Amino acid sequence: MSKLKDNKLLVFGLILVMIVISICVVSFFYLPHDPNAMNTSDRFQSPSIEYLLGTDQFGRDIFSRIMVSSQYALLIGLVSVTLGSFLGLILGAIAATSKGFVQSILMRIIDGFMAFPGILLAMMLVAVLGKGLWNAVIAIAIFMVPVFARLSYSLVLDQKNNLYVKAAKSYGASKGRIIFKHILPTILPRLITQFSASIGSAILIESSLSFLGLGVQPPDASWGLMLSESRQYTLTYPFLAFPSGIILIITVLGFNLIGDALNDSMVKRRASA
Amino acid sequence: MLNFIVKRLFSGLVVLFFISLVTFIVLMWIPGDPALLSLGTDATPEKLAELRESMGLNLPWYEQYYQWLTGFLVGNLGNSYVFGEDVFTLLVQRLPVTISLAVLSMAIAIPIAIVIGVLSAIYKEQWIDYIARSVMQLGDAMPQFWLALVFLVFFSAGLGWFPVAGFTPVEEGFFASLHSILLPSIVLAIGQIGPLIRIIRSSMLSSLEQDYMLMTSVNGFTKFRSIGKYALRGAIIAPLTIIAMQLAGILGGAVLVESIFALPGLGRLLLMAVEQRDLILLQGIVIFVTGTVVVVNMVTDILYQIVNPMIRFGGSHE
Numbered sequence: 001m002s003k004l005k006d007n008k009l010l011v012f013g014l015i016l017v018m019i020v021i022s023i024c025v026v027s028f029f030y031l032p033h034d035p036n037a038m039n040t041s042d043r044f045q046s047p048s049i050e051y052l053l054g055t056d057q058f059g060r061d062i063f064s065r066i067m068v069s070s071q072y073a074l075l076i077g078l079v080s081v082t083l084g085s086f087l088g089l090i091l092g093a094i095a096a097t098s099k100g101f102v103q104s105i106l107m108r109i110i111d112g113f114m115a116f117p118g119i120l121l122a123m124m125l126v127a128v129l130g131k132g133l134w135n136a137v138i139a140i141a142i143f144m145v146p147v148f149a150r151l152s153y154s155l156v157l158d159q160k161n162n163l164y165v166k167a168a169k170s171y172g173a174s175k176g177r178i179i180f181k182h183i184l185p186t187i188l189p190r191l192i193t194q195f196s197a198s199i200g201s202a203i204l205i206e207s208s209l210s211f212l213g214l215g216v217q218p219p220d221a222s223w224g225l226m227l228s229e230s231r232q233y234t235l236t237y238p239f240l241a242f243p244s245g246i247i248l249i250i251t252v253l254g255f256n257l258i259g260d261a262l263n264d265s266m267v268k269r270r271a272s273a
Numbered sequence: 274m275l276n277f278i279v280k281r282l283f284s285g286l287v288v289l290f291f292i293s294l295v296t297f298i299v300l301m302w303i304p305g306d307p308a309l310l311s312l313g314t315d316a317t318p319e320k321l322a323e324l325r326e327s328m329g330l331n332l333p334w335y336e337q338y339y340q341w342l343t344g345f346l347v348g349n350l351g352n353s354y355v356f357g358e359d360v361f362t363l364l365v366q367r368l369p370v371t372i373s374l375a376v377l378s379m380a381i382a383i384p385i386a387i388v389i390g391v392l393s394a395i396y397k398e399q400w401i402d403y404i405a406r407s408v409m410q411l412g413d414a415m416p417q418f419w420l421a422l423v424f425l426v427f428f429s430a431g432l433g434w435f436p437v438a439g440f441t442p443v444e445e446g447f448f449a450s451l452h453s454i455l456l457p458s459i460v461l462a463i464g465q466i467g468p469l470i471r472i473i474r475s476s477m478l479s480s481l482e483q484d485y486m487l488m489t490s491v492n493g494f495t496k497f498r499s500i501g502k503y504a505l506r507g508a509i510i511a512p513l514t515i516i517a518m519q520l521a522g523i524l525g526g527a528v529l530v531e532s533i534f535a536l537p538g539l540g541r542l543l544l545m546a547v548e549q550r551d552l553i554l555l556q557g558i559v560i561f562v563t564g565t566v567v568v569v570n571m572v573t574d575i576l577y578q579i580v581n582p583m584i585r586f587g588g589s590h591e
Contacts, residue, residue, distance in 0.1 A: 108284065112291040113568070115563040120543070124559055128302050128549040204416055208529055211418050212544060227419060231533075234436075240424045246417040253414035254493030259408075 009264075013257025020251045024070040035068045036219045044237050053243045057233045058228070062243050064222040069244070072133065072222050073251060076206045077199040077253040080137045081171030084144025085195055091145065094177045096160060107153070113146035118201070119208055126214045136215040140202050151194055176248035188268055197259030200252040223248045252264055278575055285571040288477060289564055293345070296559045297338050300552045339555070355549045363542060370440050370538035374530070375523045377462035386466050390403050394481060396526035405421025406412040412467035418529040421460045425533065428456055442535045457534045461526050465519050521566045 032052065039059035047054045053062040080190040095106035112122070125139035156179065159165060168182050207224030209215035216222035218229070230240035314326075332340070344351060350360035393405035429437045436457075441453040528540030535541075539558060546554040 027307075041542060088338060096523055103306065108287050108291055111284075112288045112295065112563075113289065115521065115557075115566045117528075117562065119525040119528055120562055123528070123543065123547050124299065124555065127513065127550060127555060128299055140343065182468040204414075207416055208418060209414075211529070212532065214547065216371070222469070224416075224418075227422060231422065233424050234422060235430045238431075241419070242423050245416070248419065249411075249414050254408060256410060256414055 007261070009257050010261035013180055013254050013259075013261060015256065016250050016254030018253065020247070021068055021074070022068055023247075024074050027071060031064045031067055033058060033064045035221055037061075044233070044240075046239070048068065054239060056230055056240060062226075062240075065226060066223070068245055068249055069221045069223050069226065070247070070251075072216055072220070072250075073203050073206065074139065075106040076133070076137050077203045077255075080140035080202050080206075081144055081195060081198045083137075083141035085148040085191065085198070087141070088145045088148025088150075089152045089184075089191065092149040092154075093183075095149070096156035097155045097175055097179065104262065110146045110149045110153070113142075114150070116143075118143050118205055121186035122205055122209055123212070123214060126209065127153050131214050131217060133216050133220070136209050138210070140205050143205065144198055144202065149189070149196065151190065152187065155190055157182055159183045159186055190260075193259050193262040195254050195259075196262065200255035200259070203248070203255070204252055274578065277447070281571055281574055285567050289560075289567050292563045292567070293342065293556075293560050294338065294383070295561075296556055298334065300335055300551055300556055301337075334376055350560075351553040353546075353551055353554040353557075355545070355551045355554065358527065360554055363554065364557060364561055367537060367539045367542050369442070370454070370531070370536050371524070371527050371540065373443075373450070374461060374527050374536070374538065375520070377451070377454060377458035378465065378523060379519075381458060382462035382465040382469060386469035387473055389466075390470045393475050394474045394477035405474070409467045409470045415463070417460055417464045417526045418533060420463060421457065421530050421533040424456055424460055437581045439534075439540075445573050445589075454536070457474070458534060460464065460529060460530055468519065468522075480492050523524060524533060524562050524566070 025032075037060060039055070042051075042059040043057060045055040046050050046061070049064065051061050053066065056062055056065070083119070091106065091110070095103050098106070121141040121143050122136070124185050125142060126135055129135035129138060160183075165182060166177060168178050171183070205225075207214055207222065210222040211225030211228045212226075213228060216225050218225065226244040227241065234241045303385055341351065348361060350364070352358065352364060353360050356363060389405045389408065393402040394401050425437065429435045436453055439453065441449045443450045494581060522540070530536075530539040531540035532544055539562070542554070543558050545551070546558060
């Protein structure tokens, strides 16, 4: 019974993510309007056949802008989490397989990074690297490193004393080979779970940075930037706050649900094993 | 016990030292000349050189760091390039707003999360649980800045229940002050409720499965009494830690929320420091925020030891 429910969560999450991915794919081939074309005579249009979600303060088509923004959101989410998880995995694995001093230094470094509120770390890095899309990617990737380092550390530590690892060691396999060839496959499911959930939070951070004017720069479109740009007009035309906010929630919710459902099913499998 | 406290204090200090060092090195990379920033572009080269000298900008980075560190130890965080004021004073000026936000939002979030979390554990897989979990998921996925914007439009501009922007200091009346930060605090609280419910629910679930719970029902306690008296006590400890961990999230959320509600708090100061590339100010804020998080975590770890005897005895074997 509960298994069915978990699958429902997973299916719901997958549907939400598929919606966003399809929007993204379509946006490469077809856009109803030029997302950056300003048309001052058509400002603040309500949704219509011509403009599905209406137009913004510059008369730009909101629907087209949302479609284009999905490219940035998914790109930033995927690239930053991939980078962050890879570095984190290496760092965590090194910490778990080394002893004494090196281990405790590495773990203190990871602890130190964990003490940074995500947005603070990202803002600090943006201050150093400068505003912009790719710098936001790097900032978010660095934010993801300790999350994955912590997780890989405990996962590798769990596996380290298992017989199959000892067997590999007795054959003279190198540290790197043991980690990537033997341990990695067993901990991969947990990492993938974290990966999915992290994409959600990466997209949230990206939108927050863009909202603060530190991420994607105009005239490019990003959901966070769209909200920021329309901010002063929302008091008179509240509708502007909704399209980009709702698509943002759909995306983050989708990735979070997938991560949660995978995690639940793994916990259950371990408990019943 | 003492041994543990000393060890924990030490590792906390190491983390803090590491953070300050890395922040300093990273921030040194910020392009731009702080002397130019403080004097403006029409300053003469002689004046600039003089200021650079007096700011210690010609020294190698480790000496600059040493200067900063020794200053920090006596409570001197240096002067902001942009404001020309002492960073410590700037922090202290902005702090009341952010602290009130953090405290009020926790005061709102924690009781609600405890009620929802406990109920959803007791009625696991029933409608209360499903609603609680949906609330949790939605809370996690909702960007706080968006929620702030929507609330502002709806409650402040639309219904006129709250001021649209600005902060009323406590000196001008407690309730007026509370009123000015209530809406931003609610927004911050909604962001925290998700993770809080999650941890309270799972610790309550594991608490309900303990042998002593079986024992209370054998002893003929009513469900209500055994839950209230035993399960809750076991379940409340775990959230202690997460509340400490939440602090980082609250401070992060405050940056965004303050910027939307135009509240003169730490978050706004931070945004200004980033935009103006004010290295010393940025360093001060980062150390202050992360230091608070590290210290609070340290204190909770130690409290945790005192509250939970099982961990205490486990620890004393070392």
